[in-house]
Amino acid sequence: xxxxxxxxxxxxxxxxxxxxxxxxxxxxxxxxxxxxxxxxxxxxxxxxxxxxxxxxxxxxxxxxxxxxxxxxxxxxxxxxxxxxxxxxxxxxxxxxxxxxxxxxxxxxxxxxxxxxxxxxxxxxxxxxxxxxxxxxxxxxxxxxxxxxxxxxxxxxxxxxxxxxxxxxxxxxxxxxxxxxxxxxxxxxxxxxxxxxxxxxxxxxxxxxxxxxxxx
Amino acid sequence: xxxxxxxxxxxxxxxxxxxxxxxxxxxxxxxxxxxxxxxxxxxxxxxxxxxxxxxxxxxxxxxxxxxxxxxxxxxxxxxxxxxxxxxxxxxxxxxxxxxxxxxxxxxxxxxxxxxxxxxxxxxxxxxxxxxxxxxxxxxxxxxxxxxxxxxxxxxxxxxxxxxxxxxxxxxxxxxxxxxxxxxxxxxxxxxxxxxxxxxxxxxxxxxxxxxxxxx
DNA sequence: TAGATTGTTAATCGATTAACAATC
DNA sequence: TAGATTGTTAATCGATTAACAATC
Numbered sequence: 001x002x003x004x005x006x007x008x009x010x011x012x013x014x015x016x017x018x019x020x021x022x023x024x025x026x027x028x029x030x031x032x033x034x035x036x037x038x039x040x041x042x043x044x045x046x047x048x049x050x051x052x053x054x055x056x057x058x059x060x061x062x063x064x065x066x067x068x069x070x071x072x073x074x075x076x077x078x079x080x081x082x083x084x085x086x087x088x089x090x091x092x093x094x095x096x097x098x099x100x101x102x103x104x105x106x107x108x109x110x111x112x113x114x115x116x117x118x119x120x121x122x123x124x125x126x127x128x129x130x131x132x133x134x135x136x137x138x139x140x141x142x143x144x145x146x147x148x149x150x151x152x153x154x155x156x157x158x159x160x161x162x163x164x165x166x167x168x169x170x171x172x173x174x175x176x177x178x179x180x181x182x183x184x185x186x187x188x189x190x191x192x193x194x195x196x197x198x199x200x201x202x203x204x205x206x207x208x209x210x211x212x213x214x215x
Numbered sequence: 216x217x218x219x220x221x222x223x224x225x226x227x228x229x230x231x232x233x234x235x236x237x238x239x240x241x242x243x244x245x246x247x248x249x250x251x252x253x254x255x256x257x258x259x260x261x262x263x264x265x266x267x268x269x270x271x272x273x274x275x276x277x278x279x280x281x282x283x284x285x286x287x288x289x290x291x292x293x294x295x296x297x298x299x300x301x302x303x304x305x306x307x308x309x310x311x312x313x314x315x316x317x318x319x320x321x322x323x324x325x326x327x328x329x330x331x332x333x334x335x336x337x338x339x340x341x342x343x344x345x346x347x348x349x350x351x352x353x354x355x356x357x358x359x360x361x362x363x364x365x366x367x368x369x370x371x372x373x374x375x376x377x378x379x380x381x382x383x384x385x386x387x388x389x390x391x392x393x394x395x396x397x398x399x400x401x402x403x404x405x406x407x408x409x410x411x412x413x414x415x416x417x418x419x420x421x422x423x424x425x426x427x428x429x430x
Numbered sequence: 431t432a433g434a435t436t437g438t439t440a441a442t443c444g445a446t447t448a449a450c451a452a453t454c
Numbered sequence: 455t456a457g458a459t460t461g462t463t464a465a466t467c468g469a470t471t472a473a474c475a476a477t478c
Contacts, residue, residue, distance in 0.1 A: 006423075007451090008426060008444075010443075010444080010445060010446090011445090012416060012419060013416060015415070016409070016411060016412035016415040016416070017409075019414065020394065020395075020396070020411075021396075033458060033477095034458085035459075035460075036459080044446095045446075045447060045448090046459095047446075047447050047448065047449090048446060048447070050459090050460065050461070051446075051447085051462090052444090052458095053461095054460090054461060054462070058460085058461080059258050060459080060460050060461080061453090061454060061459080061460070062452070062453045062454045062458080062459055062461075063453070063454040063457075063459050063460080064310075064454065064457090064459070064460080064461080065264055065459065066460090078419070079415050079418055080417050080418060080419075080422050081415075081418075083422075085421075093312035094309045094310070094312040094316060095309070095310070095312065095313040097309040097349070098308065098309035098310040098313060099410075099455040101309060104371075104386050104394060105411070105414070108283070108411055108414075108415075109418075110414055110418070121320075132363075140473075142217070142471045148421060149414075149417060149418070149421065156319075167338050171320075172421060172424065173417055173418070173420070173421040175413070175417055179235065179319060181235070181236075185427070187424060187428070189413070189417060189420040189421050189424055190216035190417075191406060191413045191416055192413075193410060193413055194229060194231065194232075194325055195314075195408060196235075196319060196320070196408060197228075197231035197232065197389070198406045198407075198408055199320070199323075199325055199364075199390060199406070200230070200231040200234070200323070201227060201228060201231065201403060201406055202364060202388055202405075202406035203294055203295060203296075203300050203325070203364070203388070204227060204293070204294050204295075204476090205404040205406075206300075206307070206363060206364065206387060206388040206404050207298075208464085209387065209402060210219075210387070210403055213402070223468080224468075225438065225468085225469060225470090226443075226469090249434085249435060249436090250435075250436075251435080260470075260471060260472090261435095262470075262471050262473090263470060263471070263474065265435090265436065265437070265438090266437095266438090266469090266470075266471085268436095268437095269436090269437060269438070272438080273436085275435080275436050275437080276435085276436070276476045276477090276478060277434080277435055277436040277437075277476070277478045278434045278435050278436075278477070278478040279434080279436080279478065280434090280436080281436090309458090333455095334440070433478105434477100434478085435477090435478085436475105436477080436478085437474105437475090437476075437477095438471105438473100438474095438475090438476095439472105439473085439474095439475100440471105440472085440473080440474105441470100441471080441472070441473090442469100442470080442471070442472085443469085443470070443471085444467105444468090444469080444470085445466100445468080445469090446457105446465100446466080446467070446468090447464105447465080447466070447467085447468085448463105448464085448465070448466085449462100449464080449465090450462095450463095450464105451460105451461090451462090451463100451464095452459105452460085452461075452463085452467105453458100453459090453460080453461095454457105454458085454459085454467085454478085
């Protein structure tokens with residue numbers, strides 16, 4: 001295995017945004033771009049763009065810029081997007097439905113392969129060709145299918161028990177949509193979509209902007 | 216107006232998490248806590264806890280710790296949570312439904328007052344006592360009601376036009392759920408829930424953890 | 431009082447930006 | 455060649471952690 005120097009987390013967090021911009025540029029038929037131009041579009045400095053790309057061994061050409069398709073593919077490689085991650089959704093409520101129906105995941109390298117719930121009336125339903133399965137069958141399902149990621153869209157009070165069930169069955173990545181703190185063992189990776197946190201920051205910035213204007 | 220020194224954005228982003236912990240502690244009947252204890256629970260240093268609280272003029276007591284209820288209220292004040300922000304949701308699809316049904320917003324100071332869509336069959340429907348209104352009526356609605364925040368849960372291709380409509384009608388805060396880049400004028404504040412970005416970071420961390428383990 | 435813990439400054443660490451030589 | 459732009463290091467900036475005097 002090739003030894004890769006670990007990328008700083010600040011850089012990792014910016015990469016999906018670079019990836020989105022590069023995808024859009026490619027769709028627009030733009031095949032090369034300079035750090036200056038890309039930085040201008042994204043509202044960051046050219047220096048940061050170059051520094052970030054330098055971190056992962058960029059493919060730029062002096063006097064020319066970066067090849068959009070090549071750079072985009074390099075980011076795909078870093079994020080293993082051509083592997084196709086498998087995702088199960090736990091909780092077939094509105095949020096689970098929304099995730100299951102969203103076609104953007106598949107396009108980006110994440111395939112929803114099953115949805116789990118406990119409500120009898122939902123079992124067997126198909127959402128975007130993906131079946132709703134009873135949560136009791138999760139252990140069996142996890143044995144027979146390789147599952148990379150579990151998206152947790154169950155009610156708040158059930159999240160911790162569901163997280164335990166999921167990780168006990170060998171799933172190592174949790175995508176948590178509930179406003180609670182995940183507690184798991186060390187070898188499980190977690191990403192939280194904390195909607196309320198985001199809403200609070202938005203509200204704060206709104207009031208701050210209003211106060212600025214009043215002056 | 217009292218002059219308030221601006222809080223560093225790193226601190227602001229951590230505050231909702233403090234707030235969640237303090238709420239939980241209060242529910243558990245714990246009325247005071249030290250920076251050490253809180254830091255341990257949250258997985259951050261006691262030093263950072265004190266430093267953060269110091270930034271906004273904390274209410275701690277030497278030799279004692281912080282009063283949970285008081286500290287929680289101070290955070291509520293900073294985020295104007297007792298004001299009750301008004302929120303409209305644009306897009307009554309699954310995600311819009313999920314947001315409208317979620318009771319946690321109201322509890323935290325954000326009231327959903329209307330949902331807009333363009334599909335005739337949805338108009339008039341009530342979700343959690345909140346009516347679905349035709350998007351054409353938004354200008355009229357925005358004149359008659361004070362709207363703080365618009366949550367955008369419309370399909371990707373419609374987001375920019377909807378953002379324009381909303382901001383043209385005086386709404387100054389956008390909560391964007393689509394994977395596109397918001398383009399607005401300067402006096403509009405935006406928060407993005409970039410689900411794919413979060414998923415990509417999760418996938419990256421998963422593969423990194425797997426690679427670590429293989430060694 | 432003695433022990434605990436904050437308030438606050440200083441030191442360290444990491445992330446961003448600037449600068450410019452290398453080179454296409 | 456001249457112009458453009460990267461690759462890369464150094465300088466700056468901001469965020470985190472350490473330290474300890476103040477004080478409950």
